[in-house]
């Protein structure tokens with residue numbers, strides 16, 4: 001559904017060249033749900049804007065829904081839906097009219113456009129609001145309207161740039177419920193960006209972690225967490241001597257890495273904490289080392305990012321975004 005090779009985009013800003021996207025090689029299969037996850041300034045929006053033909057790549061190729069973004073941008077546009085950051089809908093129009101006009105803009109007949117608008121209003125639980133102006137909608141309702149607008153021409157591929165930013169947890173869950181149900185019904189491929197780690201974790205079959213314009217990890221959330229972060233076991237021992245002995249015993253176990261002690265606390269990383277914890281406790285007991293507490297924590301996608309970059313996702317990448325300085329600046 002999406003194939004890119006060496007896709008790059010640079011910007012000139014204040015005498016310097018910002019390398020927003022640096023050599024993106026993507027192959028995304030039809031029907032998948034893919035999350036692009038990364039800190040501010042990682043290049044997610046720039047990537048989506050190139051794939052949706054809103055921004056010309058500096059170099060590289062991209063074929064989206066079977067059409068080249070440079071050679072046939074309108075072929076791409078007819079097959080995709082795009083929900084950008086912020087709202088697309090005009091505020092003084094009525095909700096139902098917005099959808100019908102959008103359908104007409106995509107070349108649908110008046111009858112077909114009305115029928116699609118009706119279906120989407122129902123599917124996104126907006127039918128009671130059809131006669132209201134967009135300005136009177138809540139944030140969550142407005143975002144649902146944006147999604148309806150992006151779906152009115154029944155695209156094969158839906159791009160969502162931070163679809164739930166600024167919404168409360170209930171509205172966020174509600175948006176995802178709708179998007180995934182529509183995706184089931186229509187078989188739409190979904191590519192989205194988000195700052196909410198749990199959304200990537202819960203809803204995406206594939207997570208691409210982006211940093212400084214490059215994909216630095218790619219796989220299912222489970223796989224990335226198991227391979228790159230692992231579970232964390234934290235043991236509380238009776239004293240520092242016990243902690244040191246526990247460290248030695250933990251290091252001797254297979255499939256255990258990053259063993260460290262801080263005072264009486266011992267920390268262990270392992271891909272399978274649920275099976276390793278009982279084994280470790282048995283070894284400690286056999287060696288006469290007392291563990292007073294034992295805690296198993298599952299990793300998050302933030303742990304994956306931390307493992308890969310030494311930073312958390314919340315630390316902005318803007319500060320050290322790759323730039324090439326010109327003009328002696």
Ligand SMILES: Nc1ncnc2c1ncn2[C@@H]1O[C@H](COP(=O)(O)OP(=O)(O)OP(=O)(O)O)[C@@H](O)[C@H]1O
Pocket residue numbers: 011012013018019020038039040041042043044045046047318321
């Ligand atoms: N029009 C522009 N002119 C100059 N620099 C730009 C422009 N658009 C984006 N950039 C820079 O390119 C880099 C990537 O920006 P982009 O918006 O793609 O990041 P992002 O991952 O989507 O961030 P966010 O999560 O904050 O939306 C940033 O350093 C940004 O400042």
